[in-house]
Amino acid sequence: MQPLELGASGLEDFPALLRRHGLLSPAGPIGAAEMSKDFKPTESTTILAFKFADGVLVAGDRRATSGNTVVYDRADKVLEIDRHSIMAIAGVPATAWEMARVLEHSFQFFRRTQLQEMSVDGKVRALSKLLRDNFGFALQGIGVVVPIFATFDTKASPAARLYFYDAMGAQFEATDFAATGSGSPGVRGILYYENTWGKKPLQKLDTDDAVVVALRALDTASEADTATGGIDRHAKIFPIMKMVSAGGISTLPEEKIAELFRKRVA
Amino acid sequence: MIEEPYRWVEAIANRREYIETQLAPGSPIVALSYAGGILLLTVGRQKLFEIYDRIALGAIGHPGDIERLRMAAIELASTEGFTRSAADVSLRRLAYYSLSPVMKNAFEQIYGAPFLARLLFVEIGASPAEDLFLGLEYDGAISAGQPKEQNSRFAVLGGTKVSAEQMEQFLRKEHRDDDDLSAAFQLALDAWTLGHTSASETGEIPTREQIGELRKERLEDGVIEAAVLDREINSAVRYHALNTTDLAKLTTS
Numbered sequence: 001m002q003p004l005e006l007g008a009s010g011l012e013d014f015p016a017l018l019r020r021h022g023l024l025s026p027a028g029p030i031g032a033a034e035m036s037k038d039f040k041p042t043e044s045t046t047i048l049a050f051k052f053a054d055g056v057l058v059a060g061d062r063r064a065t066s067g068n069t070v071v072y073d074r075a076d077k078v079l080e081i082d083r084h085s086i087m088a089i090a091g092v093p094a095t096a097w098e099m100a101r102v103l104e105h106s107f108q109f110f111r112r113t114q115l116q117e118m119s120v121d122g123k124v125r126a127l128s129k130l131l132r133d134n135f136g137f138a139l140q141g142i143g144v145v146v147p148i149f150a151t152f153d154t155k156a157s158p159a160a161r162l163y164f165y166d167a168m169g170a171q172f173e174a175t176d177f178a179a180t181g182s183g184s185p186g187v188r189g190i191l192y193y194e195n196t197w198g199k200k201p202l203q204k205l206d207t208d209d210a211v212v213v214a215l216r217a218l219d220t221a222s223e224a225d226t227a228t229g230g231i232d233r234h235a236k237i238f239p240i241m242k243m244v245s246a247g248g249i250s251t252l253p254e255e256k257i258a259e260l261f262r263k264r265v266a
Numbered sequence: 267m268i269e270e271p272y273r274w275v276e277a278i279a280n281r282r283e284y285i286e287t288q289l290a291p292g293s294p295i296v297a298l299s300y301a302g303g304i305l306l307l308t309v310g311r312q313k314l315f316e317i318y319d320r321i322a323l324g325a326i327g328h329p330g331d332i333e334r335l336r337m338a339a340i341e342l343a344s345t346e347g348f349t350r351s352a353a354d355v356s357l358r359r360l361a362y363y364s365l366s367p368v369m370k371n372a373f374e375q376i377y378g379a380p381f382l383a384r385l386l387f388v389e390i391g392a393s394p395a396e397d398l399f400l401g402l403e404y405d406g407a408i409s410a411g412q413p414k415e416q417n418s419r420f421a422v423l424g425g426t427k428v429s430a431e432q433m434e435q436f437l438r439k440e441h442r443d444d445d446d447l448s449a450a451f452q453l454a455l456d457a458w459t460l461g462h463t464s465a466s467e468t469g470e471i472p473t474r475e476q477i478g479e480l481r482k483e484r485l486e487d488g489v490i491e492a493a494v495l496d497r498e499i500n501s502a503v504r505y506h507a508l509n510t511t512d513l514a515k516l517t518t519s
């Protein structure tokens with residue numbers, strides 16, 4: 001008997017479909033001769049996420065740099081992928097934003113074709129695969145992306161899930177907090193301190209307290225790391241913060257962040 | 267081999283008759299606009315699908331063929347939406363440029379298998395005037411559901427022509443664009459009942475009271491499936507299927 005022949009689309013995920021149409025070029029190696037020594041890709045830095053009372057808070061500063069030049073001071077590194085997933089990026093935005101776009105479409109493509117939501121494990125792995133495909137660029141130092149992925153699955157326990165990745169695509173599940181990017185050592189220090197010796201562990205904080213901790217952590221990071229924008233007191237540029245909880249994703253309004261900054265951080 | 271044109275025409279006619287017989291028992295699908303968007307409704311196994319942010323599909327026919335066409339539509343819309351933007355995904359292009367020629371070709375290649383499917387695509391626009399209803403036949407023919415009267419936008423898919431015509435006639439009389447969801451739901455269910463009944467009976471269109479009695483009987487055959495394209499939702503994805511709680515509320519109201 002002939003084995004059952006599956007249609008191409010039966011096994012294909014969305015990136016594979018794009019590749020079949022030549023719409024997603026694999027990150028092929030670039031020869032050493034083609035590499036310009038002077039080329040410095042735009043990079044974005046310092047993102048953090050931690051679990052708090054309602055779910056997960058994800059925050060990122062706004063700066064994008066290229067070498068020692070500030071390219072942009074209003075970059076958005078905290079991206080909504082679907083109703084219950086947030087991806088935050090540190091690294092080269094050209095690659096990261098494309099990854100976020102592929103991911104967003106992948107989840108929807110899966111839901112529409114398979115007639116069910118992709119599982120949390122499936123989503124986490126989809127990002128891992130994209131990172132691995134990008135490893136050629138990462139190795140050459142021009143396309144490194146180190147994301148954080150936060151999601152909320154009401155059917156699972158714990159419902160709030162938080163992952164961070166390395167540039168090769170390994171996924172690590174964080175129990176309490178995660179931070180990546182050049183300013184992350186300072187951020188990790190603060191989050192560890194708050195979680196262990198602070199007034200309350202991070203998971204018990206309410207929204208206001210969580211925002212204050214995130215602001216203080218990013219401010220501290222920018223103190224020692226020039227690539228981290230932190231809080232721009234003159235131009236009034238504040239970090240982007242999003243929360244994912246049972247009801248979905250909400251973006252903290254800038255006025256609210258500004259108010260908490262004025263009262264408890266400045 | 268079929269050398270003479272006459273034989274080809276005959277073969278096509280036979281094929282048409284065969285397909286019509288296959289599609290005849292299909293449970294009808296009703297799509298109609300209401301104050302907040304467009305409602306799609308049918309009864310039986312799953313036949314309503316999300317194609318893209320603003321596009322929904324209802325289909326009658328062989329599950330295998332429906333699945334092939336559904337996958338093709340999703341792949342086309344998704345790649346377009348990814349490479350350009352969601353706003354550039356157009357139902358008109360999807361139906362006229364991509365699907366219709368393929369279906370026509372399959373139908374006319376008389377040594378190959380045709381698609382045993384009749385499709386209804388619905389796209390929600392920014393305003394009711396921009397909504398689009400497109401029916402796609404197994405032979406590639408497209409019927410654009412342009413409203414014959416203003417303030418009433420709907421389209422139906424029936425197993426037979428008689429069934430579709432009766433539903434249309436009924437909706438033309440009863441349907442208004444500004445109905446709320448629960449009124450639209452009741453009306454769609456009545457239209458479905460009529461479409462499902464007329465497969466066997468013809469003649470005068472019964473009143474809504476008469477339909478109401480028939481409805482109970484017909485509904486014993488299967489479960490109601492309904493979905494909406496929501497114009498007012500604060501999200502790029504306008505499609506959502508009504509779950510059992512929504513349906514229970516709408517059925518009893």
